[in-house]
Amino acid sequence: MRFLQVVAFALIALSLTEGKLFLKKHGLPPAEAPQARAKAPEFGWFKQRLDHFDTTDNRTWNMRFMNQSQFFESGAPIFIFLGGEWEISSGYLQTGQMFDMAADHHGYMFYTEHRFYGKSFPFEDMATDKLKYLTTDQALADVAYFITHMKKTMPGMAKSKVVVVGASYSASMAIWMRMKYPHLITAALSSSAPIEAVEDYKEYYEVINDNIKLNSAKCLETIRSGTAAMEDLLEAKWGADTLKTLLNTCEPIKIQEPHRSFLFNTIGEVFASLVQYAYVGQIKVECNKLLAKSGSPLEQLSSYIRDQYSGDCMGLYDEFLDYFGSPNITNQIHRQWYYQTCTEYGYYQTTTSNNQPFGKTFPLSLYHNICKDLFGKKFNVDLLQRGINRTNIINGGYKLEVTNVVSVHGTVDPWHAVGLKQDLNENAPVFIVNGTAHCADLSSISVNDLPEMYEAKKRTKQYIAKWLK
Structure with missing residues (x-):
């Protein structure tokens, strides 16, 4: 099972297999190889x-x-x-x-x-x-x-x-x-x-959108069309079963919220991961891989997403909560960082803006639900907004x-x-x-x-x- 989620400042690519969590990438890019003159710290x-x-x-x-x-x-x-x-x-x-x-x-x-x-x-x-x-x-x-x-x-x-x-x-x-x-x-x-702390960080996916478009307008349109086709598929009688097969999810797909939003957010974060840490030319390379997939935009996008999991299945919302909702874990960063976003920063990367390819598939309400489901009912919108306001007053924000x-x-x-x-x-x-x-x-x-x-x-x-x- 693998989760791929980006939250607030963090970039997280996680693999959960046989009860073990493997950190792939997070926070800042890895340092280059040590210089020859470097002493071990x-x-x-x-x-x-x-x-x-x-x-x-x-x-x-x-x-x-x-x-x-x-x-x-x-x-x-x-x-x-x-x-x-x-x-x-x-x-x-x-x-x-x-x-x-x-x-x-x-x-x-x-x-x-x-x-x-x-x-x-x-x-x-x-x-x-x-x-x-x-x-x-x-x-x-x-x-x-x-x-x-x-x-x-x-x-x-x-x-x-x-x-x-x-x-x-x-x-x-x-x-x-x-x-x-x-x-x-x-x-x-x-x-x-x-x-500057902000609750709805819709600009995040606008930057993703613009950088993919800059490298390949066709790539961006394929992502947009593939996402729309997934939305349509979930409206069909057996669509969730079909999409489960296309994406290789670990469990059956639930179409009610916040399960549906979490699924699309996981798809979106594949491209967030790509753009946020892209070396020069990498976005074009990955877009070419996506466009080289055969079939409709739905099939191309699903195949590309599936490849990112290297044979593992894609974890969904219930599995996310089962693992990160537990206080008895100290070998990862997801629970801690979500707590900081729910109480101090927000920075929730949504599809509120129209200038991004994922429709309206993961709104701000996804993150409101995550805060309450991980930490309890008192971690609500009011607490979040008070925390964001405090952060900007205490630290100055842009001022x-x-x-x-x-x-x-x-x-x-x-x-x-x-x-x-x-x-x-x-x-x-x-x-x-x-x-x-x-x-x-x-x-x-x-x-x-x-x-x-x-x-x-x-x-x-x-x-x-x-x-x-």
Whole structure:
């Protein structure tokens, strides 16, 4: 059984087989191969308070981090890659923009793991009442306490300036760290950060639409026609059975909501996955594969979707709830991230807009149902909207005021539509790079970069160097 779902900032491709969950891709693209000069980083654990905002609560837990010291000279900067809704790994401490800047400035590198992700769990399960400690405010405070401790206890760090680097959700965190803790954070690099929380993020699939169309209008029309044919098929007497066979779903298809919307959302996310992380030319390659399928648009689309599951069956809504509704799982990210979207962000990627190929097949109500079905009836529309409103008031949304932050977006990335669109001021530049995808700027500068990307990376390093003087 396999689920393929993209929610909010996260890109998730999951396989659930014989009770095991396999993470294929999530959050940020994998780092390139380590550079030859890279030393292997080390893991460590740091004791954090469970609730940084209640001094009467003395409970603690252990946060995992990684450190890389090979370039460090006393008094040089500290570079921290902020973990988001994923498990930390060594790649970005062995290659990429932050690695290169640490080498240039003789800096020390850390990679902090976000509470409730990876192996950084305050509790042994993820019951809903325990997830109330999963907030961005708490996660930002985790980093603040981590920095303060390291500067007090690590030799040569007392006067070190600090640069935070983030990707996707953690890119938003990087901006907010600089804004909320300017006495601790000297500068920030923010890659592909959504910055204004919104309930109905209809623009996401508009970007998917436009990038597929840019590569192949025929491909886009085949997706549109195939989706419409699936809708028609579900209206026929035996249509659900036929579509089950065409898509190879694990269980019979239920046509009532939210089961129907979830099915179409799963289909849509195949193309969301493609576009969000596409390397140059990849969308055209995949469109050619779709168009090479034989038969009607329905048959072409179904065959292409089926191929993405590599022989596994497609999981549907009941199976999704059976697995991710359980609090007794700590080896994945879906339940935690949904909780954050249901309480702080929204960012629900719907088919509200007409400028996308999936009809009106997964409306906002799908996500309202998911919040209630995963966490309980009180996680309703009112709670969601209050959480989104709070996020934008507390963090500033598009109106935030901050300096010493570089923000980078790519036009292929669907998240750029809720990112910063222009420079905030002379010390908060925004680079929007044509033809590049989610977090593509995190890799090292290369002669193979598109000219705009090369320039954005070069100028990013120049800004950080200026702020570290």
